[in-house]
């Protein structure tokens with residue numbers, strides 16, 4: 289398509305800079321700037337907002353975020369081969385793109401936030417869930433981000449938004465349900481990526497809830513790990529190592545129930561009774 293920003297088509301950028309995709313880095317690039325704009329728009333208004341992007345790659349999503357008016361994008365990219373392509377985008381939008389070369393799992397994101405901050409990313413699948421969990425568990429709440437708009441494999445997206453009695457409900461659903469309002473925005477088929485991944489992807493949008501139920505993240509992690517570790521068993525069995533029936537009695541939860549039937553509020557009650 290004709291570029292929305294006067295920059296060269298992404299296919300040319302990739303060719304010129306020799307950015308053949310590396311599987312080990314989860315590189316599945318989006319070359320359709322209509323689609324990257326749709327993702328960026330899902331985040332909400334970007335004026336006066338700093339956007340943190342993980343894995344800009346050749347910059348398709350980065351360009352959309354800047355074209356939609358973000359005050360600044362801070363992009364963390366592990367693959368040094370992408371830096372010259374990103375520098376061209378930076379030159380086109382002077383002072384608005386800061387690229388940090390490195391592993392996003394080691395970055396202090398809170399230190400990068402500057403005023404209202406949104407996270408937008410087409411995440412590398414191998415580290416996507418870990419990054420999400422890290423962003424959900426800062427000590428301070430509300431967190432440094434106002435929203436997260438993230439691409440995942442559809443299966444992971446379903447686990448993020450799942451609630452009680454849903455087949456996809458598990459530890460991730462409890463954690464996300466505890467601290468955020470999460471929704472599936474739209475699916476993206478494999479052929480939208482270069483190279484195409486094996487499965488359908490989905491864009492998830494999360495916003496922090498103002499007052500999550502008071503509860504320690506470590507305790508919540510303990511109860512959900514034990515309960516969903518044996519999800520088909522009754523809780524009196526799966527929670528035995530944590531106190532079993534006595535714990536369930538303190539939390540006033542029927543010991544015959546199974547993990548997938550408990551609401552987030554009930555998991556928090558259990559965590560608080562540990």
Ligand code: SAM
Pocket residue numbers: 313314315316317318319342343344345346347348349350364365366367370390391392393410411412413415
């Ligand atoms: N944003 C680009 C797009 O939408 O076309 C690329 C997305 S691609 C799915 C994931 C990107 O994350 C790649 O550019 C890859 O090099 C980068 N990446 C992989 N692991 C990373 C890590 N640990 N930290 C930072 N970036 C990483």
